[in-house]
Amino acid sequence: MRSASAAMPRVGLPLVAILSLAGADGLAQPAPPNPLGQPLLDASGVIRDDAFIRVPLRPDDERYAGIDGDRIKEWLLEVDAISLADRDAGNLFWGRNVGTAGHVVTQDWVEGYFRRFGLHDVSRQSFDLNPVWHPTAWDLTFAVGGETFTLESARPPQGAVSTPDEGVEFDLVWLGGGSAADYLGRDVEGKAVLIQDIPRPGTLRHSIRDEDSVARAIERGAAAVGIVYGISDNFAVWQRTGDRPGFNVGYEDGMRLRDLLGQGERVTVRYTMESEMRAGLTAASVWGTLPGASDEEILIIAHMDGYFQAALDNGSGLAVMVGLLEHYAGIPQAERPRTLRFLGSVGHHGGPGTSWLHDNRGTALASTVLAINLEHVAAVRTKYWGPRLRMMNAVSPMRWWVNGSPALLDVVLDAFGRFNVGITADMESGASGEMGRMARDVPSIQVITSPEIKHTEQDTPEWIPAVGLEQITRAYARIIDRLGPLSRDELQPATLPATAGGE
Structure with a gap:
């Protein structure tokens, strides 16, 4: 089961690496480093506070x-x-x-x-x-071709109730943005749907809220909802998934799952949660x-x-x-x-x-x-x-x-x-x-x-x-x-x- 000592997911590459890969309209070979280095960044690749514009x-x-x-x-x-x-x-x-x-x-x-x-x-x-929600243990694993793996950004939904001790397992289905059009010709009954959530620009305004995607998934018979947060990086977020089991992954991890499904692989997700509501x-x-x-x-x-x-x-x-x-x-x-x-x-x-x-x-x-x-x-x-x-x-x-x-x-x-x-x-x-x-x-x-x-x-x-x-x-x-x-x-x-x- 997951503990609080688990590593934080990375958010993309350090800026130095990003910038070295950003030239030449996406050519496969990275450009050589500029001899001037990166004058606005510190040793970890983050912009220095003294590099900001000041009036x-x-x-x-x-x-x-x-x-x-x-x-x-x-x-x-x-x-x-x-x-x-x-x-x-x-x-x-x-x-x-x-x-x-x-x-x-x-x-x-x-x-x-x-x-x-x-x-x-x-x-x-x-x-x-x-009553305040308090998770005491959780675990999220994925499997394809007999191999089980974890994803760095995978998180449960806030407010999730406890599962049976052995957890629950679902086949995963990619549903794009989770709009009505994405369900045409699709049978999601009993499956976990994977929906991409586009920030506009963050979790206050975002596409699954505008599209009512979680509620639609439940109405169409989905047993669980997986949310891919963002269009960049690998942010870890605990967005709610209604009263059904679910999970969240960042963009990088979500694209990995999408591409496996796009290759025709059967991908499953196993989810275990222990939580309680603390009153008083x-x-x-x-x-x-x-x-x-x-x-x-x-x-x-x-x-x-x-x-x-x-x-x-x-x-x-x-x-x-x-x-x-x-x-x-x-x-x-x-x-x-x-x-x-x-x-x-x-x-x-x-x-x-x-x-x-x-x-x-x-x-x-x-x-x-x-x-x-x-x-x-x-x-x-x-x-x-x-x-x-x-x-x-x-x-x-x-x-x-x-x-x-x-x-x-x-x-x-x-x-x-x-x-x-x-x-x-x-x-x-x-x-x-x-x-x-x-x-x-x-x-x-x-x-x-x-x-x-x-x-x-x-x-x-x-x-x-x-x-x-x-x-x-x-x-x-x-x-x-x-x-x-x-x-x-x-x-x-x-x-x-x-x-x-x-x-």
């Missing part, structure tokens, strides 16, 4: 020079270490998940920084959790307050839970929260126009997120003039080149949301432009993630990106550039400062006219 501070922004991306990334690495310790402790579905020791240690970490920087009223708010568990949010010159509050939120290393989702948000905390803790209270309230939120992957704030908005948000959600706030920009996702020396643009007045919008866009925070041309129709339910209860701001690595075991620190953490922290600090002279009423969104239906 110099304007003279009137020198007050933000102390917000340093390298320092913020060190805090991210501390959060990352919590996840690695949870993995090394033997947890199979590891990370900083609610109801686990990893989440409790994350609460301790957040509270420690709140107290270190002198926040007032530091406390924890406990929530009862729905709790998890907590952590609160702290940095008083300002007035009792009006700006609420700064970062969720604490995360799958696996979760460097982007949401180590990046937690690190930026500490960066803002350090910056404002060094400013005299009289020079902070508003009170800053910090919330290490319990999380929404398996917890209630900020639903409590929405449900109690009349009291919990009575003094809140603005909410800022720090979630997936910095990732490296990437480019596909064949079956590889290549890093670039730039920070990825993000989706964005502002709920408030034109004056608030002007301040936000000015700050994003000053600090090179790239955003989509069109603004989102609503906030997502941790702030989704409460985003219209008060004026609010969010930037967020959800790339291919999100919710995979490859959401690791090398995808999070220090300069990106620096840029967004400086931008939010300038936004907070620029809003000081504006009254609460001046931040409020305009009231929309009622529709014909009165809604």
